[in-house]
Amino acid sequence: MTVRHRARAVVPLLALSVLAAGCSQEPGQDATDLVADAQARDYRDGQAEAQRVRQANRALPSPSAGVVEIDGINGALTSEEVAAFSRSGTSTQVQVASRGEDAAFASLCAGEIDVVDSTRAIAPAELEACRSVGLDVVQLQVASDAVVVAIKNETDVGGDCLSTQQVREVYRAGSPVTSWAQLGGGYDDVPLAVAGPNRENNAFQFFGRTVLDAPDPSLINLRSDYRTFDTDQGSRLFVVGRERDEDLALKLRDRARERDLAKSRVEEQRQVVDDARAEVEVAVAEVEKGVRDQRPADQQAADRERVVRAEQALARAQAELSVLTREKDAVVTRYDAAADARARVQRTRGHVGYFLFSYYELFEDQLRPFEVTDPDGERNCIFPSQRTITSGEYPLSRRLLLTTTTRSMERSEVADFLLHYLDRASEAAVDAQLVALSQAEIERQKDWVSGREAPDLVTADETPATEEPAAPTRPAEPAR
Structure with a gap:
């Protein structure tokens, strides 16, 4: 009243x-x-x-x-x-x-x-x-002012709304949360990893006071595996990964086909080398047999010529095998790089960081912010925006x-x-x-x-x- x-x-x-x-x-x-x-x-x-x-x-x-x-x-x-x-x-x-x-x-x-x-x-x-x-x-x-808690855009951990208490539980010192599923509410069983700025960043001070209830925030208020970065860019890349990784990961399927084809060519050429080596052995044996049998001179000359041709064919086959092997190794290296990139991209699914709203706005195409609700009263799940921050509706704003x-x-x-x-x-x-x-x-x-x-x-x-x-x-x- x-x-x-x-x-x-x-x-x-x-x-x-x-x-x-x-x-x-x-x-x-x-x-x-x-x-x-x-x-x-x-x-x-x-x-x-x-x-x-x-x-x-x-x-x-x-x-x-x-x-x-x-x-x-x-x-x-x-x-x-x-x-x-x-x-x-x-x-x-x-x-x-x-x-x-x-x-x-x-x-x-x-x-x-x-x-x-x-x-x-x-x-x-x-x-x-x-x-x-x-x-x-x-x-x-x-x-x-406001801080935004965000994961990588176009990824999903099973939910998009956190209470201020859940945000605190994710980041606080001694937090046992290592999987999103531990937060309840239908979140997926995805490994959770946290990061953010160091204490020189305004976001660190704001987050510590607003979320962790720390009058003078320091690293002791945060979980021991909290990854700190000197720049907002470092925190962002921890969450979203590097663009080069995205590009490489997209090439993995094509590089897998290239790798399989290169391996197949090497195996085929190894067979060619084995066949050429066998021909050399047969040709040498014929020369030796011709000597024992005292074949005519022209026949023995033909046997020796056969050895020369067989050795030349073997040398060409071995040279081609070396070329194909180097090509295969290069293709496998490129495939491994793409596979590693995809693994890094996949690991970012559970990565979460926090940023000042002004920085989030610059990269909102890369970052997916959580809606936030107060733990008491109605679950209203407020999305961070110019309007909700200016009005004070968004809980992580001031x-x-x-x-x-x-x-x-x-x-x-x-x-x-x-x-x-x-x-x-x-x-x-x-x-x-x-x-x-x-x-x-x-x-x-x-x-x-x-x-x-x-x-x-x-x-x-x-x-x-x-x-x-x-x-x-x-x-x-x-x-x-």
Whole structure:
């Protein structure tokens, strides 16, 4: 139930509670009077709370003129955008701290800073702290980021949707998963091998925090057989194999025929050599027999000529066998290369890696991403796309946020800085290999900052479920 809905529900709830307690009402006092009294008390309490909030708001520290205070994580875009704003010729000083999101939101709600740089939204308790001192919270999004878990395109391991818990189970330190079938859900019994970037890569840090719940990710958070690569290309080739292997594997059938034909020719030529060698032996025997038998001279000459011809034929046959053997060896080598390539291609079927979404987009013809669902609630299997990542629907995504207050946005120096940031956000996101927002969304947020349109305030509905106090109502008119 939203705050507005709860506010409208106050009167009937009060009436029911009063009627239920009707036996304790004073003599001569009906239920309508009790409701009116309760509403009057509620209104007085609301007025007192409003007065307390106004006093707390007036007690907030005054901001320094010409200074914009930012705190949080000092994310992927902020340092460069602060530097670019300073280079624009502005006299405004932008002071950036990086004490973390928790401390930054506390400072925002204490009126000490203007902007929180974060990858998470304000929490319910933090939002209530801001509201308790009269600060309305506005959240701006400047980019998004996501990791994609992918196998080779046009391959299949028996499923295309993983829960975040399954992704964690595949990669975590000590994981026993060596076959896709161990994940359940109908996955095939295919050997599973994992890879990804080293810790210098932004994807490594993001994946470690988002999937493995590691505040400062390192290799000890990953399984011992995790293959690390210095480049995204290395991870991609581990998953999809090399194009040359694909080409060679496609030639395997033709090369098998070439190999069999070459082997057949060698075997046939070996028979020719054996026959030629046998003829030499017969011819030599005839010469010897002619000598023993004292054949005529011309007959013995003919016998010797036969030996010469037989030896020449044997030499030619042996030379041809050598040529055919070399050709066969070359063909067998080419066949073996194609067979090895096919084996490597087949092994990639179970290989899986993770990549920043911006890198996946460049090679989406080679990579097949898994849909991802949260382990709790409905199995919704969200496909990674510009839309689902920007909206935050895709579970392995994060939004780069600037959270401020209407109080800070009314300051010209803060508004100027935020407008400058938003103007450059799309181009900066692309340069940083992040997911850029649509121009329409950028313009909408600029309208908030410039005052051309009332901003969407962060409400309890945009944070995890929490109970909110009901809004005060005016007392009913007394019964006449």
